[in-house]
Amino acid sequence: MHDTQLEVQTLHKVPSANALVKIPGLKWMLLIIPLLYVTFLLYLSLLSLLKLSVFDQSGFTWGYMERIFTGTLYLKVLWTTVKTAFLVTVFTLVFGYPVAYLLVFLESPRWKQTVMSTVMITLWISLLVRTFTWTIILQDQGIINSLLMNMGIIEQPVKLLYNTTGVVIGMTHILLPYMILSLYSVMEGIDKRLIQAAQGMGAKPAKAFCQVFLPLSLPGVISGSLIVFVMGLGYYITPALLGGQSNMMIAKLIQENIEVTLNWNLAAALALVLLVTTLVILAIAYWVSRLSPMLKEGV
Structure with a gap:
């Protein structure tokens, strides 16, 4: 005591x-x-x-920035980077939205846990392992081409590797969990009784979804798209292994200027362009979100 x-x-x-x-x-x-x-x-x-992008041994200079915006190679790489990040964002949204919707409306806790575990396992597996796996799957003698040729759909292997197609496939698989989790976090907070009320008032399931559930899930769409797009802009390993030299993205170009050509000033200028591009896109997304009160939670 x-x-x-x-x-x-x-x-x-x-x-x-x-x-x-x-x-x-x-x-x-x-x-x-x-x-x-x-x-x-x-x-x-x-x-x-x-x-280093605007200063070198001779002092202040715009030469490296001018070289980027006047050189065909650099503009092509910048366009490839933005295009690839946009395509990956679209495909992750197309594939991720149904998965997140399924997670919200699954009534069985066991099935819900199984689907969520499948999504999380993708994040736990090493990035290099997942990328090398796609290298094996997408090659000319890979599973996809072998299956299509055995079924008689194609006579020659389809070029799926070392191009935009391979990069988009690999990055979509790797970034898909980020989109799913962003969508799920918003969808889980939507009151399902609103959909039931809409259907009770005579709306068909498709109309209730388009007019009630989809608008309420837009903050998740915006946040997930921003996460995937921004991450896609600066991705390095997957585009380097699946895209090759003919489909180079800006992160790979920065790495080559630092380690191969030892042109740190040009690499810094490329990094500055990438940073400014990302900030401009985030600013546009924020401005658009302020126009709609429903989207304010998404950005």
């Missing part, structure tokens, strides 16, 4: 979390330490790299 009283008295003497935060200067210390850590490791190093 005496020991119990001592423990209670000791617990009362230990300051709570709220009491610690009220100590003058402590909350600022808790904020400043991680802020300095992130600033030193991320922002200072990023600014040091981007500085």
Whole structure:
């Protein structure tokens, strides 16, 4: 009994979390330490790299930026990057929306857990393993071409590797879980009684979906599309292995300028173009979301 009283008295003497935060200067210390850590490791190093895009041994110059926007190769790579990221976003949305919808309306907890585990396993498997798997599947003697030729659908192997098709297939498979999880997080919060009410008032299931459920799920569509598109813009490993030199994306071009040609200034200029492109797209998405109150939660 005496020991119990001592423990209670000791617990009362230990300051709570709220009491610690009220100590003058402590909350600022808790904020400043991680802020300095992130600033030193991320922002200072990023600014040091981007500085090379407009400064070289001779001083300030726009030569590297002019070289990017006047060179056919760089404009082609930039267009390929944006096009590929857009296609991947569209396909992940087309394939991910039904999966997220199924997860929301599955009544069996066992089946729901099975589908969710299947989605999560894709994230747990190594990126290199998934990419090399698609290299085996998409090659001329791979499973897809062999199956189509054995069925008599094609006579010659279809070129699925080292082009835009292979990159889109591989990136869609890798980024699909991000779209599904973004959609599911929004769909799960939609009141299903709204759909039942719409159907009770005479609306057919398709009309109730288009006029009730789909508009309410748009924040998930916007957030998932932004995540996939932005990640797709800077993707490196999958396009490098499945696209080859003929379908180069900007991340691969930056890597070659750093490690092969040792042109750090041009690599920094390319990185700056990629950063500005991403920020402009995010700004446009944010501006569009402000026009519709329903989309404000998505961005």
